[in-house]
Amino acid sequence: MLSQVERAREFVDVPDDVYPQLRTPERTLKVSLPVRRDDGSVEVFEGYRCQYDSARGPYKGGIRYHPAVSMDEVTALAGWMTWKSAVVDLPFGGAKGGVVCDPAELSEGELRRLTRAYTDGVRRVIGPDTDIPAPDVNTDPQTMAWLMDTYSRYEDHAVPEVVTGKPLEIGGTEGRVEATGRGITIVTERTFDYLDTNLDGASVAIQGFGNVGSVAARLLDERGADVVAISDVSGGVHDPDGLDVQALLDHVDTAGYVEGFETVAAGADAVTNEQLLTEDVDVLVPAAIEDVITEEIARDLSADVVVEAANGPTTAAGDEVLRQRDVPVVPDILANAGGVVVSHLEWVQNTQQYSWSREEVNRDLRQRLTRGFEDLLDVYESRDVPDLRTAAYVVALDRVAAAHEVRGPL
Numbered sequence: 001m002l003s004q005v006e007r008a009r010e011f012v013d014v015p016d017d018v019y020p021q022l023r024t025p026e027r028t029l030k031v032s033l034p035v036r037r038d039d040g041s042v043e044v045f046e047g048y049r050c051q052y053d054s055a056r057g058p059y060k061g062g063i064r065y066h067p068a069v070s071m072d073e074v075t076a077l078a079g080w081m082t083w084k085s086a087v088v089d090l091p092f093g094g095a096k097g098g099v100v101c102d103p104a105e106l107s108e109g110e111l112r113r114l115t116r117a118y119t120d121g122v123r124r125v126i127g128p129d130t131d132i133p134a135p136d137v138n139t140d141p142q143t144m145a146w147l148m149d150t151y152s153r154y155e156d157h158a159v160p161e162v163v164t165g166k167p168l169e170i171g172g173t174e175g176r177v178e179a180t181g182r183g184i185t186i187v188t189e190r191t192f193d194y195l196d197t198n199l200d201g202a203s204v205a206i207q208g209f210g211n212v213g214s215v216a217a218r219l220l221d222e223r224g225a226d227v228v229a230i231s232d233v234s235g236g237v238h239d240p241d242g243l244d245v246q247a248l249l250d251h252v253d254t255a256g257y258v259e260g261f262e263t264v265a266a267g268a269d270a271v272t273n274e275q276l277l278t279e280d281v282d283v284l285v286p287a288a289i290e291d292v293i294t295e296e297i298a299r300d301l302s303a304d305v306v307v308e309a310a311n312g313p314t315t316a317a318g319d320e321v322l323r324q325r326d327v328p329v330v331p332d333i334l335a336n337a338g339g340v341v342v343s344h345l346e347w348v349q350n351t352q353q354y355s356w357s358r359e360e361v362n363r364d365l366r367q368r369l370t371r372g373f374e375d376l377l378d379v380y381e382s383r384d385v386p387d388l389r390t391a392a393y394v395v396a397l398d399r400v401a402a403a404h405e406v407r408g409p410l
């Protein structure tokens with residue numbers, strides 16, 4: 001994350017006394033979370049909330065449950081939230097939270113108690129005007145409902161606007177579950193327009209079949225693209241004639257994982273995650289975890305365009321190789337901003353105690369992502385920056401630095 005900021009700096013006029021503030025998080029809270037397991041024992045989990053920057057507004061960002069969560073990871077993810085909110089011009093700063101755990105090994109009751117313990121741990125630093133969490137890897141609307149409930153108990157009244165990505169019953173918005181995957185589809189369409197190519201019949205490979213990857217697969221398929229390869233943590237499947245995305249969704253619904261689909265779908269073969277990332281396709285959509293496009297993968301990558309749905313899927317070395325090879329990469333901080341855009345709409349609806357239709361939400365999402373894409377292209381074409389990622393960072397750094405400056409000297 002910092003190397004991406006550094007690369008963009010030479011193209012932006014960030015004052016010397018502001019720049020060090022953009023390189024360091026404002027604060028990071030580490031919490032110990034005692035949770036009663038179903039067998040009666042107590043296990044203490046480790047959790048974090050990193051609040052990176054609040055110059056433009058309240059901190060905003062998801063919560064991740066994953067064994068690889070660490071303070072470094074949440075810090076990078078919180079930084080990316082800061083640049084992401086700025087690139088699509090939302091009145092938010094950036095934050096991210098996480099708990100070191102393997103959700104596959106926890107029952108629903110254990111996950112609920114873990115979420116309540118996490119909320120107890122961070123409740124003094126979150127709030128509707130200070131820091132508003134949301135879902136990320138392995139967390140979902142139910143997790144957000146438990147968080148909202150725990151926070152509200154301390155306040156003695158319902159506080160829906162403390163969190164976004166909630167179920168509709170407690171103030172969630174239409175369109176949030178689909179927002180990030182829908183955003184990927186919108187941004188991919190805009191990229192194809194820009195490159196003057198046709199998305200109809202274009203071949204797509206998607207790594208990750210969770211919230212973001214599965215919605216992107218379905219909507220890109222509906223939009224006329226051929227989704228030829230999909231994977232998750234269990235492995236992947238490939239069909240050169242296009243996978244039946246709905247059949248794969250049904251398979252994952254019953255089997256739990258993508259693995260095994262090749263045994264029930266005619267024409268589909270099993271592929272590894274590494275093979276998927278180097279498939280000869282028109283678009284590669286990494287939609288799982290960080291650091292999967294390494295230097296080696298970048299050298300072997302055959303896609304014409306990469307649209308980054310995951311946060312930080314490309315390592316710094318991988319990025320350099322793609323830049324040298326002139327492979328266009330639509331950066332995460334724009335490509336996956338659909339989630340936070342609709343989270344903002346949810347928060348606005350909650351604070352106004354009003355709700356909008358799915359059509360209104362989706363229209364706003366499309367407009368904001370399109371504007372973000374235009375702002376990025378404007379910089380790319382006018383300031384002689386080397387790639388789309390650097391252009392996105394120039395837009396973001398400009399806005400965050402301007403907010404620091406106008407708030408006045410220290």
Ligand SMILES: NC(=O)C1=CN([C@@H]2O[C@H](COP(=O)(O)OP(=O)(O)OC[C@H]3O[C@@H](n4cnc5c(N)ncnc54)[C@H](O)[C@@H]3O)[C@@H](O)[C@H]2O)C=CC1
Pocket residue numbers: 135136137138139180207208209210211212213231232233234273287288289290309310311336337339340
């Ligand atoms: N949920 C959201 O609204 C947003 C999510 N993102 C990012 O999108 C990415 C995916 O997030 P979600 O879909 O929400 O998570 P999820 O938990 O719903 O799905 C994650 C998917 O990645 C797969 N996966 C995990 N480890 C893998 C590995 N080593 N190799 C291959 N596949 C692997 C899982 O099997 C699953 O299919 C993350 O980077 C997240 O930060 C970004 C913006 C918003």
Ligand SMILES: O=C(O)CCC(=O)C(=O)O
Pocket residue numbers: 060061062063081084132133134135136164165311336337339340341343
């Ligand atoms: O919806 C949000 O507030 C943030 C989602 C998120 O964590 C992300 O964009 O990485």
